[in-house]
Ligand SMILES: *[C@@H]1O[C@H](CO)[C@@H](O)[C@H](O)[C@H]1NC(C)=O
């Protein structure tokens with residue numbers, strides 16, 4: 567399925583709602599979408615020892631968290647490298663009027679770099695432009711997680727769809743409680759979709775199945791509650807921007823067709 571314009575999207579969902587599954591299905595259905603993960607960017611930049619990667623690595627080695635501004639720079643750098651982020655048209659006009667084409671070209675590089683170096687400049691100068699070409703479409707994963715991070719991202723890269731995936735707590739819990747694992751092999755069963763042939767026994771070895779230590783109700787309640795608390799300001803932020811869309815379902819298979827339909831309505835060719 568082709569797109570007619572760039573989609574810059576974020577999926578938000580509690581642990582257990584199948585965010586990864588939806589992302590994968592969107593990527594399969596809409597081949598022009600790319601996955602951009604802040605965690606992967608961080609790992610790749612460290613591995614390839616890019617200037618940003620070296621900085622991030624020394625921050626992590628000192629025991630500190632990689633600051634938001636650095637994560638933002640990793641993302642901007644990736645978009646710029648892909649050719650999806652360039653100087654604002656306002657500054658384009660200026661450079662074209664005043665300098666030669668060659669100087670304009672180098673000046674443009676300079677300006678895009680400037681934002682990558684110092685994302686906060688977007689508040690003072692005209693922000694860069696993101697490509698509206700359908701091939702410049704992506705699902706951003708791992709960032710932003712807070713309203714503050716969303717604010718700084720918005721100034722540079724306007725996200726145009728935030729999908730809130732909703733599954734009732736009781737349904738998530740039911741699913742978790744139906745999950746059994748054969749610890750020695752890591753084989754996972756669930757009583758709804760993939761029940762063991764003999765209840766409580768591994769299909770291959772016949773050994774007893776157990777619960778994962780962190781699959782108990784209290785742990786999950788705490789995880790889900792923490793998610794509610796941190797995601798609420800983020801979702802409110804995007805609701806105010808008018809880009810939030812909520813989808814409900816008890817399973818991934820129930821959510822996927824709704825999500826595809828809405829995505830096509832907004833971005834489909
Ligand atoms: C049940 O297990 C199957 C196979 O491992 C998996 O594909 C499915 O997503 C699981 N469903 C739930 C609700 O956990």
Ligand SMILES: *[C@@H]1O[C@H](CO)[C@@H](O)[C@H](O)[C@H]1NC(C)=O
Nearest residue numbers: 734736737740815816817820
């Ligand atoms: C989803 O689960 C809730 C709670 O168990 C139930 O009330 C509702 O009918 C389910 N919806 C569908 C479409 O199956």
